[in-house]
């Protein structure tokens with residue numbers, strides 16, 4: 422049982438990246454990324470060091486129970502922390518439209534943007550989720566205004582259905598980031614894509 426869980430987030434090397442589980446030593450990299458104003462443009466609040474600490478501890482615990490939780494992305498050659506990208510299942514304390522579904526999500530240090538790194542890592546994890554874990558569908562969600570994140574979803578062939586748009590339950594009415602969009606990708610659609 423435990424082995425089955427651990428196998429859901431193997432350590433992997435892609436062309437340019439190492440993809441791996443979270444470790445306690447990732448705290449400084451995570452906190453630095455979360456403090457970057459470019460990175461948090463689409464998050465409603467600042468993310469302090471203490472909040473990053475709690476975030477890491479939640480992710481460490483989720484990867485123990487679920488076997489995966491938005492894994493770390495590192496530069497394959499230098500080992501530098503580049504952020505996170507991959508599959509996860511969020512536990513929301515409030516009503517959430519896709520509670521319990523497998524989600525794909527990403528956050529990279531701003532120096533790593535514009536190089537196809539999120540797409541490279543996400544493609545690996547989608548293939549792993551569909552082909553190895555047998556998931557039927559993967560979902561992704563972002564603020565409607567987050568065009569960079571939406572572009573990653575589109576590059577991956579994910580499909581947006583406007584009828585699923587929703588207001589984030591923890592963002593107050595009138596806030597520009599409140600409206601959120603959901604993109605989905607089925608195993609069949611992924612299998613029909615050209616992954617060369």
Ligand SMILES: CC(C)(COP(=O)(O)OP(=O)(O)OC[C@H]1O[C@@H](n2cnc3c(N)ncnc32)[C@H](O)[C@@H]1OP(=O)(O)O)[C@@H](O)C(=O)NCCC(=O)NCCS
Nearest residue numbers: 460527528529534535536537538539540562563569570573
């Ligand atoms: C969302 C986020 C991960 C997207 O990063 P990104 O670098 O734009 O996305 P990708 O890794 O897919 O890279 C695509 C870009 O790299 C370029 N690129 C360069 N080399 C490439 C390559 N070898 N392969 C693919 N794309 C490449 C693409 O042309 C594209 O450029 P463009 O933005 O000018 O169109 C990043 O902006 C981020 O971390 N934002 C802050 C956190 C956030 O908002 N997360 C989502 C919240 S839900």
